[in-house]
Amino acid sequence: MQIGIAIVSLFLVVFILQWWLGVTTNHDQKIQVPNLHKMSLAEVEAKLDALNLDFIIIDSATYNPDYPKKSVIEQDPEVGGFVKEKRKLYLTLNPSKYRDIEIPNLNGRTKRQATTHLRSQGFIVGKKITWVRDIGKNVVRGLKHNGKVITPGTKLPKKTIINLVLGDGN
Numbered sequence: 001m002q003i004g005i006a007i008v009s010l011f012l013v014v015f016i017l018q019w020w021l022g023v024t025t026n027h028d029q030k031i032q033v034p035n036l037h038k039m040s041l042a043e044v045e046a047k048l049d050a051l052n053l054d055f056i057i058i059d060s061a062t063y064n065p066d067y068p069k070k071s072v073i074e075q076d077p078e079v080g081g082f083v084k085e086k087r088k089l090y091l092t093l094n095p096s097k098y099r100d101i102e103i104p105n106l107n108g109r110t111k112r113q114a115t116t117h118l119r120s121q122g123f124i125v126g127k128k129i130t131w132v133r134d135i136g137k138n139v140v141r142g143l144k145h146n147g148k149v150i151t152p153g154t155k156l157p158k159k160t161i162i163n164l165v166l167g168d169g170n
Contacts, residue, residue, distance in 0.1 A: 041093075059093070110138055132165055145162055
């Protein structure tokens with residue numbers, strides 16, 4: 001008799017526990033994650049409020065010119081996934097511009113060395129070369145940006161066009 005009561009009690013506790021977990025965790029509820037790519041924060045907030053979802057900005061990625069400034073580049077969970085209400089989506093935003101990089105001291109280096117170094121840092125080496133009277137042929141004697149001489153240590157955004165000032169060998 002006592003074994004029967006224990007078995008029935010165990011099944012009853014398991015059944016009640018299963019029912020309680022289903023109710024409190026919204027077991028059958030599914031909200032499909034919308035596509036938030038290229039949306040501004042205001043648009044994201046409005047869309048997620050309508051779906052009773054939340055978001056957290058976790059990072060700013062490297063600048064991508066194909067996306068609007070301060071728009072969503074990545075999201076987790078992915079588009080089309082399913083979540084429950086009041087869950088958080090983690091967003092990565094596009095910064096407003098390329099990050100600033102310090103100009104290195106390339107004075108005395110060859111044109112090839114300077115070009116390789118600038119490109120490796122993310123700058124674009126321009127085609128306008130300024131020649132100055134100097135004994136070293138194709139040796140860097142300065143850098144220019146928009147026609148103005150720039151000094152080492154100056155910070156410019158990545159993808160900035162930098163022109164070389166080179167010695168003419170005379």
